[in-house]
Amino acid sequence: MIVTRFAPSPTGYLHIGGLRTALFSWLWARKNGGKFLLRIEDTDMARNSEEALKAIIEAFSWVGMNYDGEVYYQSRRFDIYKKYVEQLLLEGKAYKCYMSKEELDALREEQMAKKERPRYDGRYRDFAGASPQGVEPVVRIKAPLEGMISFIDGVKGDINIATSEVDDFIIARSDGTPTYNFVVAIDDALMGVTDVIRGDDHLYNTPKQIVVYNALGFELPRFAHVAMINNEQGKKLSKRDGATDVMEYKQNGFLPEALLNFLIRFGWSHGDQEIFSIEEMIELFDPKDINKSSSSYNLDKLLWLNSHYIKNTPNQILASMLKDFDVNIDGHDKLEFLLDATKERGKTLIEVAGQIKMILNAPQSYNEKDFKKAFKDDTADILNDFIELLANSKDSLHLPCDYHAVLEKLVATREIGFGKIGQPLRVALLGSMSGAGLDEIMAIVGVDESIKRIENILKA
RNA sequence: GGCCCCAUCGUCUAGCGGUUAGGAUCCCAGGUUUUCAUCCUGGUUACCGGAGUUCGAGUCUCCGUGGGGUCACCA
Numbered sequence: 001m002i003v004t005r006f007a008p009s010p011t012g013y014l015h016i017g018g019l020r021t022a023l024f025s026w027l028w029a030r031k032n033g034g035k036f037l038l039r040i041e042d043t044d045m046a047r048n049s050e051e052a053l054k055a056i057i058e059a060f061s062w063v064g065m066n067y068d069g070e071v072y073y074q075s076r077r078f079d080i081y082k083k084y085v086e087q088l089l090l091e092g093k094a095y096k097c098y099m100s101k102e103e104l105d106a107l108r109e110e111q112m113a114k115k116e117r118p119r120y121d122g123r124y125r126d127f128a129g130a131s132p133q134g135v136e137p138v139v140r141i142k143a144p145l146e147g148m149i150s151f152i153d154g155v156k157g158d159i160n161i162a163t164s165e166v167d168d169f170i171i172a173r174s175d176g177t178p179t180y181n182f183v184v185a186i187d188d189a190l191m192g193v194t195d196v197i198r199g200d201d202h203l204y205n206t207p208k209q210i211v212v213y214n215a216l217g218f219e220l221p222r223f224a225h226v227a228m229i230n231n232e233q234g235k236k237l238s239k240r241d242g243a244t245d246v247m248e249y250k251q252n253g254f255l256p257e258a259l260l261n262f263l264i265r266f267g268w269s270h271g272d273q274e275i276f277s278i279e280e281m282i283e284l285f286d287p288k289d290i291n292k293s294s295s296s297y298n299l300d301k302l303l304w305l306n307s308h309y310i311k312n313t314p315n316q317i318l319a320s321m322l323k324d325f326d327v328n329i330d331g332h333d334k335l336e337f338l339l340d341a342t343k344e345r346g347k348t349l350i351e352v353a354g355q356i357k358m359i360l361n362a363p364q365s366y367n368e369k370d371f372k373k374a375f376k377d378d379t380a381d382i383l384n385d386f387i388e389l390l391a392n393s394k395d396s397l398h399l400p401c402d403y404h405a406v407l408e409k410l411v412a413t414r415e416i417g418f419g420k421i422g423q424p425l426r427v428a429l430l431g432s433m434s435g436a437g438l439d440e441i442m443a444i445v446g447v448d449e450s451i452k453r454i455e456n457i458l459k460a
Numbered sequence: 461g462g463c464c465c466c467a468u469c470g471u472c473u474a475g476c477g478g479u480u481a482g483g484a485u486c487c488c489a490g491g492u493u494u495u496c497a498u499c500c501u502g503g504u505u506a507c508c509g510g511a512g513u514u515c516g517a518g519u520c521u522c523c524g525u526g527g528g529g530u531c532a533c534c535a
Contacts, residue, residue: 007535043534044534101533104533108532115462119531156464159464159465161464162463164463167531179532179533184535200464200465202529204463204464204531228528234528236528266472266473267472267473269474272474273483274472274483274484295471295472296470296471298470298471298472301484304486305485344498419495420494425494426494434495435497436496436497437496438494
């Protein structure tokens with residue numbers, strides 16, 4: 001069985017890079033009928049935030065990525081890790097190091113001054129003397145001294161890292177709490193994770209974790225390190241790059257399907273296909289198709305995808321999503337017209353909501369340029385004629401085509417072009433010269449409101 | 461700086477030794493539309509550089525250059 005996991009640390013919000021690796025992991029598990037687990041890496045008690053944790057879970061729920069079983073919290077598994085520390089100590093695969101933080105810092109500075117790679121010098125590795133007093137020791141694991149640590153990465157291929165790059169790293173702090181690389185390896189092994197898919201900023205953690213796997217006799221999972229998504233300048237994506245928090249996309253009127261579709265195309269593709277439903281993603285995704293190079297984040301494509309998904313979302317569902325954007329049209333008798341007239345005109349739900357508000361609320365003011373452009377000497381005359389025609393056939397006006405017939409009649413009898421009436425009419429109805437179709441707007445707001453809006457502009 | 465990874469249109473990418481180097485997005489032009497948007501058609505734009513290997517290289521090798529990652533009692 002395939003078991004994957006997503007293991008964020010609750011130190012900040014879930015950003016799109018994290019969501020993308022989560023998506024990859026989730027898809028791979030779902031495709032294989034396996035399990036996708038969620039584990040919270042909160043071993044550093046000082047840096048955890050309850051709020052961040054909630055935000056991560058909330059983001060998962062918004063995009064519809066469901067994890068299997070309960071959420072694992074590393075902070076609740078300390079006794080497990082402790083047992084393994086004891087075991088390694090007993091077996092001589094780990095040892096206590098009495099070097100103080102100050103000494104360590106001094107060593108590091110010295111090495112840096114000599115332009116050497118900072119690394120622990122192993123001074124307590126084979127220490128047999130009496131325990132120095134006054135220092136709470138840390139526990140370090142014995143990393144191999146010779147050769148290479150090698151593994152096959154599912155994305156990048158063969159990775160070989162010299163053991164000189166991996167020092168005897170700390171697995172338990174002086175306060176007894178375990179550290180990241182130690183617990184990750186234990187948890188992945190204990191949870192039965194078969195495929196570790198994560199950002200390639202973890203590539204250098206992998207040899208360390210392999211040291212732990214080997215020391216404990218655990219079987220290695222497959223690793224797949226996915227290249228980063230950079231910002232538009234090609235630099236590392238950071239909080240400062242604007243909308244990187246997943247929930248911000250929701251607030252900005254993006255659909256989760258659009259976001260997921262957007263993200264899966266970073267580093268993964270299937271021929272020339274651009275649009276993928278969740279079902280297709282599950283069917284087609286394979287980590288072996290992930291490409292090695294990093295990519296740069298760019299908003300244009302997301303906007304395009306979002307408008308595509310908006311256009312293809314059933315009106316009822318759209319209506320319920322629009323509630324978050326100050327538009328409540330549930331139960332509106334012209335709901336279908338309203339959304340058909342606006343959903344093709346907005347790249348985000350915010351824009352669609354704006355279009356709807358423009359239709360539903362009589363204009364408070366008119367776009368000055370449009371007003372000037374639309375209103376000629378005979379415009380008032382034409383609009384008055386139109387009001388009369390509307391009033392006369394008041395009872396038979398229901399559908400957009402009914403209104404269209406009236407417009408055609410006016411154009412025919414007065415022998416004018418559509419623009420003569422269309423442009424000023426649109427300014428009267430919406431306040432500006434661009435927007436939804438005239439017939440639709442009038443059908444939605446009704447005859448009386450349409451007449452009222454025309455009368456209003458005639459008074460202006 | 462050491463180590464590791466990467467390199468095709470502005471961006472996301474296809475390509476897997478022989479292609480007029482394809483698609484998408486963006487941008488521009490035209491068409492459709494009473495406006496805007498949608499939609500349709502067309503167009504501009506790319507193999508980082510240099511050596512090899514080969515009859516033939518975007519594709520393989522090496523070097524350079526550029527970018528990224530990583531070097532904690534953070535995760």
